[in-house]
Amino acid sequence: MQRIKKSWICEACGHKDAAADHLAVQEYFSLIDRELTNRKFRAFSGVDGPAAVWRILAKYDLEVTGERKTRVYRVKKR
Numbered sequence: 001m002q003r004i005k006k007s008w009i010c011e012a013c014g015h016k017d018a019a020a021d022h023l024a025v026q027e028y029f030s031l032i033d034r035e036l037t038n039r040k041f042r043a044f045s046g047v048d049g050p051a052a053v054w055r056i057l058a059k060y061d062l063e064v065t066g067e068r069k070t071r072v073y074r075v076k077k078r
Helices: 020-031 038-045 050-058
Strands: 002-004 007-009 062-065 072-075
Touching: 020 038, 020 050, 038 050
Parallel strands: none
Antiparallel strands: 002 007, 062 072
């Protein structure tokens, strides 16, 4: 999947999925690490801009610590 204009598009079949970023965030926390940064998510998802990743991560109910370059996202404990 490639992010194009606030939507995710499959390069192989052209399928559009606006919520694919939610699955990507879940997969990162499940498979990679319990902590996520903007830079790590850009490397994992292939999204180019830090502002786009900030908007993606801001949509979800994640625990946030730090500011700007030191910001870290974690899944909230229930």
